[in-house]
Amino acid sequence: MPQQKTILRALAGETLPTPPIWMMRQAGRYLPEYKATRAQAGDFLSLCYNPELAAEVTLQPIRRYGFDAAILFADILLLPQALGADLWFVTGEGPRLSTITDQAGLDKLGPVDEIDAVLSPVYETVKILSRELPADTTLIGFAGAPWTVATYMIAGQGTPDQGPAHALKNENRPVFEALLAKITAGTIHYLSRQIDAGAEVVKIFDSWAGSLEGKDFVRYAIEPAREITAALKAKYPHIPVIAFPRGAGHRYEGLHAAIGADCIALDDGVTPNWAAGHVQIDGCVQGNLASRHMVTGGKDLIRETRKVVQAFSNGPHIFNLGHGITPDADPANVQLMIDTVRGI
Numbered sequence: 158m159p160q161q162k163t164i165l166r167a168l169a170g171e172t173l174p175t176p177p178i179w180m181m182r183q184a185g186r187y188l189p190e191y192k193a194t195r196a197q198a199g200d201f202l203s204l205c206y207n208p209e210l211a212a213e214v215t216l217q218p219i220r221r222y223g224f225d226a227a228i229l230f231a232d233i234l235l236l237p238q239a240l241g242a243d244l245w246f247v248t249g250e251g252p253r254l255s256t257i258t259d260q261a262g263l264d265k266l267g268p269v270d271e272i273d274a275v276l277s278p279v280y281e282t283v284k285i286l287s288r289e290l291p292a293d294t295t296l297i298g299f300a301g302a303p304w305t306v307a308t309y310m311i312a313g314q315g316t317p318d319q320g321p322a323h324a325l326k327n328e329n330r331p332v333f334e335a336l337l338a339k340i341t342a343g344t345i346h347y348l349s350r351q352i353d354a355g356a357e358v359v360k361i362f363d364s365w366a367g368s369l370e371g372k373d374f375v376r377y378a379i380e381p382a383r384e385i386t387a388a389l390k391a392k393y394p395h396i397p398v399i400a401f402p403r404g405a406g407h408r409y410e411g412l413h414a415a416i417g418a419d420c421i422a423l424d425d426g427v428t429p430n431w432a433a434g435h436v437q438i439d440g441c442v443q444g445n446l447a448s449r450h451m452v453t454g455g456k457d458l459i460r461e462t463r464k465v466v467q468a469f470s471n472g473p474h475i476f477n478l479g480h481g482i483t484p485d486a487d488p489a490n491v492q493l494m495i496d497t498v499r500g501i
């Protein structure tokens with residue numbers, strides 16, 4: 158049967174007259190309706206583990222803007238929690254986790270095949286969404302990439318330079334690599350269950366890939382993403398994979414083949430013209446308008462949005478931001494971006 162959903166067509170390599178659109182963090186604090194539902198849930202984690210409310214916040218930006226894809230509302234840090242790490246969120250600061258710095262910490266984690274005991278509400282959210290989404294909207298499941306997830310599990314919080322994770326990598330490589338292997342196995346299991354529940358595409362977020370240098374980038378960013386993609390493709394050959402090694406810079410070149418992904422998501426550290434010539438020539442790309450335009454709006458937003466659309470117009474492209482939309486964004490600027498992409 159020919160594929161009708163625009164996102165799936167772009168992921169299959171089709172060049173469309175208008176790129177399909179969605180936005181990283183499209184369900185989030187810039188939307189008043191998100192804040193209301195989050196308040197109803199009590200806190201962020203309760204929202205993630207409440208299938209009805211998590212489905213509701215996933216649907217909010219679809220109702221408001223008619224995006225071509227919905228992304229499951231959850232967080233990359235639910236997997237560490239399911240593996241046995243303590244996880245909590247400090248209001249106004251962000252996530253906190255118990256830390257892993259040695260073999261003893263690693264040994265405290267539970268087996269991969271027991272993560273569903275914690276994660277089953279997430280699969281329930283996916284099931285609700287696959288029933289309730291409009292027929293032309295694609296449902297994207299996701300997980301963090303092993304390196305990015307490890308940076309939080311090692312440091313116990315977000316870090317500007319991923320210092321603690323680099324330190325463990327350099328000082329105790331066996332423990333570091335065993336942790337990455339565990340997260341990789343957990344991610345394959347977690348994404349498989351999301352697909353079983355109805356996710357039509359999966360995305361692997363490697364937000365901190367850019368801080369890996371030289372061989373480390375290959376070993377700890379490309380290789381785990383390749384392994385996850387290969388395992389999923391063996392079981393679900395028809396499910397497209399989007400890889401997002403944020404901050405890869407010129408190393409974005411060749412990543413479709415190196416990872417085996419159907420789409421490479423680009424941050425705004427590379428220009429659309431460069432990426433069209435060096436990355437999109439190998440397949441679908443996603444991105445890469447700078448998120449700040451959702452705050453600043455106006456003529457700059459229109460000009461830069463057109464630049465992205467124009468640069469990628471000769472190949473498969475999914476319009477997106479270079480990173481997540483921020484809480485201080487103006488919802489009206491999102492509409493202006495969509496209207497500009499769609500030529501309204």
Ligand code: 1CP
Nearest residue numbers: 181182183184185201228230231232233251315362364481
């Ligand atoms: O207070 C709130 O309501 C929490 C804000 C928030 C939201 C809306 C967090 C905390 N996570 C999320 C949802 C989320 N996180 C989604 C849902 C789907 C959507 O995009 O709409 C997704 C895909 C993520 C992924 C995620 N979580 C990443 C990878 C992408 C990225 O932004 O780089 C990362 C690094 C996280 C960790 C995380 N979760 C939340 C915060 C504030 C952070 C970053 C913490 C830090 O580094 O300090």
